[in-house]
Amino acid sequence: MKTNQKKEIQELKKEKDAVILAHNYQLPEIQDIADYVGDSLYLAQIATKVSSKHIIFCGVNFMVETAKILNPEKTVIHPSTDAICPLAEMVDVESLKWFQEDHPDAATVSYVNTTAEVKAVSDICCTSSNAVKIIKNIKEKEIIFIPDRNLGLYVKRFIKDKNIILWPGICPTHHSRIKREDILKLKEEHPKAEIIVHPECQPEVIDIAYQVFSTNGMVRYVSQSKKNEFIIGTEKELCYRLRKENPEKKFYPVATAICPNMKKITLDKVMKSLKNLEPILNLPSDIIEKARRPLIKMIEIGRGD
Ligand code: SF4
Known part of the structure; x- marks a missing residue:
């Protein structure tokens, strides 16, 4: 990246009172201009600590939503709204509700890779680092685990005394590439x-x-x-x-291990977002409120991971 472009980004961040957060899978040039780089939960938690008014979130949709849910008072900007996680799209509220009706005693544990609407009808969230701890800690013996089947199978290796029902979702990058x-x-x-x-x-x-x-x-x-x-x-x-x-x-x-959705965020789009402070991610306030509960529950149990 040219020095004058780097300088322009630094000046824009100051002028617009903005901070740039980038996921670990973002393009190198995006990681280089970010103030913080990390996984989705780390970034959402960082978002609660930064004082900047505007958060430019370089990641896929569910990550941007999680940042907004945990920071409803801040303006969260997603430079490329078509950067969508296919795994998160593999579970929808209607199908999940049918499943929950079939398993009325089960707790729904939702991997953070889900939409805000799905989180809103879940009991608790988890990440790939705290999934085992979260499931061990909840009292229910029956668990509906959504949406990543491979993560669910991995968790089952450590938890033998609970009936963990898996959802047939996969991450195309990790599963197939x-x-x-x-x-x-x-x-x-x-x-x-x-x-x-x-x-x-x-x-x-x-x-x-x-x-x-x-x-x-x-x-x-x-x-x-x-x-x-x-x-x-x-x-x-x-x-x-x-x-x-x-x-x-x-x-x-592995040379083929690419997430095409993560790569939809380019330097040009980030620059545009910084200049115009859009597109802003908005969520209905009732969804924010309901989706916040399972996330906060996870943060409380998973603290220290
Ligand atoms: S790597 Fe997989 S889980 Fe992560 S954003 Fe891409 S598709 Fe979704």
Whole structure:
């Protein structure tokens, strides 16, 4: 990026009283201009702490909604409203309600990768880093877990005394673009590298991993590890951040592991959003209020993760 463009962004941020938050899967040039980079929950929580009036959120729709739900008084701007998470779209309120009627004693645990409307009819939310802890902590013995089936299968490895009913959702990037054979090929090429994968990957991928982490978990782990080489089983742009923060270490992503929706946010769109302070994400106040409860419950139980 040119120095004068960087300077212009800094000046605009000041002039407009804006802060830029970017998910770990954003393009390198977006990560470089962001004030904070992290996973969706970290960013939503950061949003509660920043004093800026305007939040430019570089991520997919459910993340922007979560930031708004936790910060209803702030103006949250989504530079590309077509950046939608296909996993979050795999569960809708109507189908979920039918399912809940069939399982009246079950608690609905909703992965944060859901729409605000779905969160509003859920009992509690979870992230990939705290899902096991959250489900262990709730009293119900029957759980409807939405929408990621692979994450649900991973959670089931640790919880045997509850009936966890899974929803048939998947993340196309982690499920279909990170194959066991891709990881094994990377391992053949880099035998000393440790395999770390995200729990949204298929069970057969998780089976060959040395560690399973959320993206922020990966960031923490590799910086503390004595190992120098890692095969990273998640969206490949996380490696940009990992390399930047650990220049002495080597990271090998799966070349096909791309989330096309995350890439819809470009530098030009962010610049436009900064200049015009739009498009603003708005949610009905009753949805904000109802969706806030399961998120706050999660934050209370999951504190410390
Ligand atoms: S990587 Fe998967 S879960 Fe994350 S935003 Fe893309 S499609 Fe959704």
